[in-house]
Amino acid sequence: MALSLKMIRQALLGGGLACLALLPQAANAGTLDDVRQRGTLNCGVSQGLFGFSERNSNGQWSGFDVDFCRAVAGAIFGDGTKVTFVPLSASERFDALREKKIDVLSRNSTWTLDREAGLGLLFAGINFHDGQGFLVRRDKKAVSALELDKSRVCVQQGTTAVAGAEDFFRTNSMTAEIKTFPDSARTLAAFEAKECDVMTTDSSGLHAERLKLAKPGDAVVLPDIISKEPLAPAVRADDIAWYTIVRWVNFALINAEELGVTAANADEAARSTKPDVKRFAGTEGEFGRKLGLSPAWALQAVKASGNYGEIFERNVGVNSRLGIPRGLNQLWLNGGILYAPPVR
Amino acid sequence: MRTTLQATLARTIFAAAATLFAVEAVTAQAASDRAMKETMSIGDEPGRISTEEVVITDGPFARQVVFFRSNEEPGTVVIHTSERFLHVVMPGNRALRYGIGVGREGFQWSGLVKITRKAEWPDWTPPPEMIVRQPYLPRFMAGGPGNPMGARALYLGSTVYRIHGTNQPETIGQSISSGCFRLANGDVIDLYERVPMGAKVVIRHGATI
Numbered sequence: 001m002a003l004s005l006k007m008i009r010q011a012l013l014g015g016g017l018a019c020l021a022l023l024p025q026a027a028n029a030g031t032l033d034d035v036r037q038r039g040t041l042n043c044g045v046s047q048g049l050f051g052f053s054e055r056n057s058n059g060q061w062s063g064f065d066v067d068f069c070r071a072v073a074g075a076i077f078g079d080g081t082k083v084t085f086v087p088l089s090a091s092e093r094f095d096a097l098r099e100k101k102i103d104v105l106s107r108n109s110t111w112t113l114d115r116e117a118g119l120g121l122l123f124a125g126i127n128f129h130d131g132q133g134f135l136v137r138r139d140k141k142a143v144s145a146l147e148l149d150k151s152r153v154c155v156q157q158g159t160t161a162v163a164g165a166e167d168f169f170r171t172n173s174m175t176a177e178i179k180t181f182p183d184s185a186r187t188l189a190a191f192e193a194k195e196c197d198v199m200t201t202d203s204s205g206l207h208a209e210r211l212k213l214a215k216p217g218d219a220v221v222l223p224d225i226i227s228k229e230p231l232a233p234a235v236r237a238d239d240i241a242w243y244t245i246v247r248w249v250n251f252a253l254i255n256a257e258e259l260g261v262t263a264a265n266a267d268e269a270a271r272s273t274k275p276d277v278k279r280f281a282g283t284e285g286e287f288g289r290k291l292g293l294s295p296a297w298a299l300q301a302v303k304a305s306g307n308y309g310e311i312f313e314r315n316v317g318v319n320s321r322l323g324i325p326r327g328l329n330q331l332w333l334n335g336g337i338l339y340a341p342p343v344r
Numbered sequence: 345m346r347t348t349l350q351a352t353l354a355r356t357i358f359a360a361a362a363t364l365f366a367v368e369a370v371t372a373q374a375a376s377d378r379a380m381k382e383t384m385s386i387g388d389e390p391g392r393i394s395t396e397e398v399v400i401t402d403g404p405f406a407r408q409v410v411f412f413r414s415n416e417e418p419g420t421v422v423i424h425t426s427e428r429f430l431h432v433v434m435p436g437n438r439a440l441r442y443g444i445g446v447g448r449e450g451f452q453w454s455g456l457v458k459i460t461r462k463a464e465w466p467d468w469t470p471p472p473e474m475i476v477r478q479p480y481l482p483r484f485m486a487g488g489p490g491n492p493m494g495a496r497a498l499y500l501g502s503t504v505y506r507i508h509g510t511n512q513p514e515t516i517g518q519s520i521s522s523g524c525f526r527l528a529n530g531d532v533i534d535l536y537e538r539v540p541m542g543a544k545v546v547i548r549h550g551a552t553i
Contacts, residue, residue: 143409143434143438144409144436144438217401217402220408222409223409223410223411223412223438224411225411258551259551259553260550260551260552260553261553265553268553269553272553274553277553318403318404319403319404323403323404325404325408325410325411327410327411328411330411333548334424334427334548335411335412335413335414335422335431335439336411336413337413
């Protein structure tokens with residue numbers, strides 16, 4: 001019995017190794033070469049989502065998802081402007097990636113098993129932890145979602161937030177009157193008309209909806225997040241080298257914030273004597289070469305967009321119009337869960 | 345008096361590595377020598393009136409409950425100088441967050457201290473170094489609405505630094521003090537009620553390259 005188990009394990013292990021060994025050949029390698037040859041990164045973004053990807057009247061793109069692609073372009077070209085943005089609807093985004101219309105999808109997409117295992121793509125690391133939250137009127141003085149017993153809850157029909165809210169109230173021995181509405185506008189209108197005490201959807205969405213109230217200051221988004229909506233950039237699964245680059249640009253932006261490297265002091269960082277900053281800046285080690293990039297790849301990414309904190313604050317943070325607190329998206333050192341492996 | 349403080353500071357710098365165990369260890373990470381010699385080195389508009397009702401009501405520096413994952417006990421005060429926030433840790437991954445004004449560059453520091461004294465409407469005695477830099481300052485000012493120390497002060501360990509109110513609430517979010525942490529008067533009164541004597545205060549400053 002033990003023997004047969006061992007044999008099975010060996011067989012599996014052998015098979016696994018064979019698969020790994022096959023990958024480089026099977027891989028449709030060369031996204032990096034294609035991008036270099038083309039001279040521009042093709043980046044799939046949403047068709048317009050406040051704070052995440054927006055195009056102004058001059059055709060200039062800005063936003064959290066946009067800045068991520070600029071950072072990737074910075075790492076590759078040393079020039080964050082070498083990006084062609086491809087606006088995509090929710091239904092066409094993964095096809096566009098598979099059909100090579102884009103090199104990277106940076107479009108507030110939730111990382112799920114179904115998508116990763118079913119669609120032939122890989123998510124390159126969470127860059128925004130979103131999740132279902134609650135909007136309440138400030139005068140309720142609630143500081144926790146656990147204080148919402150016997151509330152009337154407005155939620156948009158057909159979204160996962162309906163079941164999410166029902167489950168949350170049941171699990172925490174609370175009752176709620178769930179009221180559903182056909183679209184987000186009518187859900188918000190009902191909240192504003194005090195037909196309900198609470199409105200619920202993903203937290204980033206609540207912050208955006210809150211701005212549409214006549215008096216945004218009268219409503220607050222509670223700090224509770226009751227579901228997991230990890231937003232992540234995605235690439236095709238057939239080019240591991242490219243996947244590694246995109247993955248490590250994300251890590252680099254987070255590490256930059258932790259190290260104190262900003263868009264403004266990136267040049268200064270190249271002269272730092274601190275070992276971890278030297279490795280980041282490429283003045284020590286050969287990390288850029290291993291990615292197929294120049295030694296200063298990480299600094300170039302930060303110069304293009306700023307570090308993670310700068311990108312967050314500029315586009316969606318408390319000093320932007322959206323005003324989303326860092327919350328989960330704060331560094332692990334500062335009370336959040338952002339944690340990137342080291343450049344080492 | 346000041347010499348004693350200096351000596352205490354110097355002694356405790358080396359204990360900073362073991363901040364979790366050294367109750368009043370203070371690293372002078374970015375503080376200059378000059379900063380250490382200061383007492384209550386704060387802004388300079390004595391006479392400006394700010395009443396105790398003044399609180400920050402809107403924007404990031406308004407008092408609010410935020411998600412905050414921490415290993416510190418509820419009731420611990422955690423100050424992030426780079427972000428200009430003071431947190432009072434609450435149970436369940438939450439904290440009550442206040443906007444603060446912090447020390448200007450060269451006057452920022454980090455470490456672990458405890459609240460050693462609490463005072464309402466504290467007096468203000470600008471130290472000689474401050475008088476030299478800002479000769480127009482009064483030599484002594486009794487506590488009250490026009491006092492730059494504001495409505496309340498929480499004294500941090502044996503250091504020269506304090507958490508205090510201000511008669512300049514518009515400076516919340518800025519880095520202009522000499523190492524003290526200032527809150528709007530209404531907010532410091534709220535904080536004063538929540539933070540008992542002996543409460544732990546962790547002061548953290550962002551990394552420098």
